[in-house]
Amino acid sequence: MSSIPEDVFTEPEDFSPDTLANLGPLRRLAGEWESDKGVDISPKAPGPEQRGFREHIRMEPIDPQPNGPQLLYGLRYHIHINTEEEAITFHDQVGYWLWEPATGLIMQSIAIPRGQVVLAGGTAKPDDKTISVEAKRGDTRFGICSTPFLEEAFRTDYYRIDITFNDDGSWSYVTRTDLAVRGKTPAFNHRDTNTLRRVAAPAPNPMVGLLKSGKFG
């Protein structure tokens, strides 16, 4: 049975404009984060390569987002990674983390400049200390789309991220990206992990600022 209401057009009217107060399990991701302790395992012609990396993440609260009756709160994020040896970008990623309070749905969208997008999904409770989302190639809801080159040479079959919120306010992640590298089996586990510490608190979402200034209309 579908949990989607008959009326898919009418948007909720009486909801809190304050994203920071309604992010559920995602509230501990809001703000600006850094770490130079990241570890990447990626595919290279001679075999897996392990590299340490520096990571900088911004997660900014966005205004509440209705999809008809569905109401989402979220963060827009940008991840920038380089290595100690080189200032040039090692990995760049943008997207949204989203939370639907009514159902406990969490989603992460990913766009990376290799020509690849992912929408990963999962469920969580507001006070969970660990959260996970996953996506599978071929799934039209939580799936992975890649450029023809990647489909042929580094086909991405599966993605997941597991996040743990630590007691000291930092958070750790492990990502698993299964790459079917052309001519090689089994699929390669492209793995990344890091623990981020907060370097700046988040600013409230734009709607909250406008309401305070009296300019919202």
Ligand code: HEM
């Ligand atoms: C901390 C995060 C990540 C870092 C540091 C990272 C880094 C790298 C590196 C160094 C390579 C080796 C190829 C090269 O030298 O260009 C690579 C390959 C690749 N990564 Fe990642 N990656 C990360 C996350 C992801 C994610 C989340 C995805 C997709 C869901 C992804 C998809 C790929 C693909 C498809 C390739 C193979 C393409 C190629 O080698 O040209 N990566 N990554």
